[in-house]
Amino acid sequence: MNDQIIWILGSTKNLDLPYPIRWISSEKELPKEDCFAIALDLNNLQNYFEKVTALRQRKTYRFTPIFYLGKSDRFHADIFDGELDKESQTVALAIHERIQLIPFTGVLEDRELFLLSYLFTRSTLMVHGHLTPSFTNGISFPLLKVLFGENNGVDEWNFLQNMVSRDLLFQEKLVDEIQTCPSCHSGLLNYKNACPNCHSIDIQVQQFIHCFSCGNIEPSTRFLRQERLICPRCNAKLRHIGMDYDKPLEDKSCNQCGFYFLDAEVIIICMNCSKNTPPENLVARRLYIYKLTKHGEFLARGIEKKIQTHFNNFFAFIEFEAFFSIIKWQIKLATRYKDLHFSVLALKITNEEELLNELGVFHTEKLLAEFYERLRHVFRDSDLASHGENFVLFFLPMTDEQGCQVLLNRIQEFSKQQKLSMSEKKLIVHMGFITSEEVTKSQQDAEYLIANLHSRIDSA
Template sequence: MSKQSVWVIKNTEVKLFFPLGIDDAILINDLPAKPPFALVLTKNSQQNWIDLLKEIRNKPGYRFIPVYYYDDVPAHLRHLFAGPADANLINSANKIYERISHISPFTFQSPNKESMLLAYLYTRPYCPVKGYKSDKSAFVYEYPLLNILFKDNLGIDNWKFLEGLVARNLLAHSDLIDEIETCPSCSSGLINLKRSCPSCRSINFKPQQLVHCFSCGTIAPVPEFLRQERLICSNCHTKLNTPGIDYEKPIENKLCNTCGHFFADPIVELVCLSCQRTSSANEFISKPLYNYHLTRQGEYVVLGIENSFYASFGQYFKMTDYPVFLSILNWHIKLAERYGLFNFSIMALEIDVKDREDESKKEQSKELIENLFTSLRQVIRESDLASRLDESMLFLLPYTKVDGCMIIVQRLQTAGQELVNAGTSTGLTIKVSYMASNEIISNALQGELVMAELKVRMQENNLCIIKNS
């Protein structure tokens, strides 16, 4: 990064004033090999913001450089920039570079899509992954940030990629934006509604009003019954004067031109325009569309401290997937409600190491956490279950009352005090909250409500084993 200048891409007659030098480039290829402090991007009416940004981001060394706009940018694309080119440019760019300095070297240099996205979101905490509907994509919904960061991203279902990161707690849903129906075969959202004859499946049919003669049972189109503007049965020649007595008009009001079948409602099917598969409406898969933001766990991956204590957690305790953990918790609640003698407790442990971003302190953080887990492992039984939700570590403790939880808390406090006495706890905050089954039942809590209550107690009760200092 060169801190001497801001480069403006594309000629503009508007003068920009910064306490730095300003250079300009007609083409992105004209930019220097060594990235400048920041870029200001303008375009003409024939150019596309996304294409220009993609070209910049794929230029070596320019993946995370702050890019500002000096033009009218559509609202749904503004999150792709560091902001407008105004008096706040230098301040906002410095904040980005400050966060870039915390990224682990492995993540910073990684060509992996996951690492690139997580690192970009970390350097721009105000920037979500936002999407919009587009008829140019087979998947109907575009995420422009992913198209900009990733090479050869055309034809890729970005929704699956993002939901995979959500499943691993690296990203989280922000806002529910919309919902689309997708093909069960290729996941395309480009579908066509097809109506056809129930008998032969031909699409060649037409509206046709019928008449049913009650005298002889003949059913035929209205024109066959019309004689001198009166309805007369073409078979028995009965005058059809009164509806409901002499005749009726059946609900079947369509005629197939291929097989001659009369019917009321056509077969409705959906045809995928990408793979041409024909499916019924209930076979199509509903896909909710969200905006996404980086989670605390995702930040830990970017900073290179994911393996320092979350991985250690999995090594010290038998991990259970969170959805399974939640199901077992709900089962325990039902057992405790039905059988009064059965009891359990649930505990949440949260470790904040946000001040441990310096590379020199990461090993120290890892050692501290492993010491705590060693102490905790001594009081956690084989029958106890462990899981993880974002930055919270969860324990389900069967046949454990409040006094059993206090034993665990006391063990953690002892280990924490040893760290304090040794002067190695600086920068760590460890919080604990817990609930016994009788509290859960009396408050009629289930699953996610229990998790929410643990989170609230952790904040309100402020039961800290070690407090950040």
């Protein structure tokens, strides 16, 4: 870009800078077809976050370097390309050089590809987040709000974690953690102490006394009589602690049911969806600083040619030899004990190469990742997974033919529906299964079972 002027939005003042600048009072004065760089004078802008967001929504300014004058909020540091100083022109030139390496095909239409491309153009930039009560999920990633718009409808934490699972982003550093509602993932939770007997929150802290003579336990105020401790039940005079009486660990009482207790029950109410959740059922979301990976960089530049997203990014596979041994053992059990049964399901995606040729690596990976993620939620924790060359095997304990058919129908249903808006191409998934009943009736061994499954998915 020959015209290397930095446009500054704010009130004119003298700046000692070694490059040309131009002052403007409104973003409307900016060139329509992009400019070399922009700077915002934060001393005169109360709503600078909204200004940067509005600029990033303009197609020609999606990647334009934006600097600042004054003092920026530490949480918003990564929405700028740094403070305006004598080196800003050099920084802007480096960004423009990297912009030239982006193919731009579909970049602005896909949020993931846009983020990868933006991070690539800023070689040291990372995605930072922070905890905040301003949003229901309790987490905010300012850079994502600037790039995608403030009301983008994206679960930002889940969005970034999904990119991590596909090796597009790397978790550089753990920053914090927040407990969230398992129903709506809100981080705005209300913690209440309640009576473990009747669950009322009408409880109070007070001291108790335990009379050794009759075993009576009551609040200490009921033992006080004429400045002496006298048991209200047996009238014993309590003179020496440890001999006549002691003070129990219980230090709380319920004003509703009169129950005495030590530890209150913790009731957690989501302030977004109003659902109650026990503490052990809360979902922890860890907050990281995210960095672009080499795979993400290659996709942004359009030079990645191999698919890196595979089943093993989403499933905990066991070695095929171990899987095979389990099947042999289960066949013996099913032959001897008729009430034990299982099934083995095989799955294969047959048009991966075709998708790759038409959609490219990035969009094919995205389609596969969405399929794998949905597939992961179909299977149970007790199901085992293994894989061979271009196919996956699932061992399904206590699953009969009817259960397998339900499973197949669910997988076929969402695989047929799944496609990218930019193309009519869909995943073609071939599946087959065999039940222990069929195996024992025909007296098949494990080797024949696997071979049988191969033929079934090939002919599906």
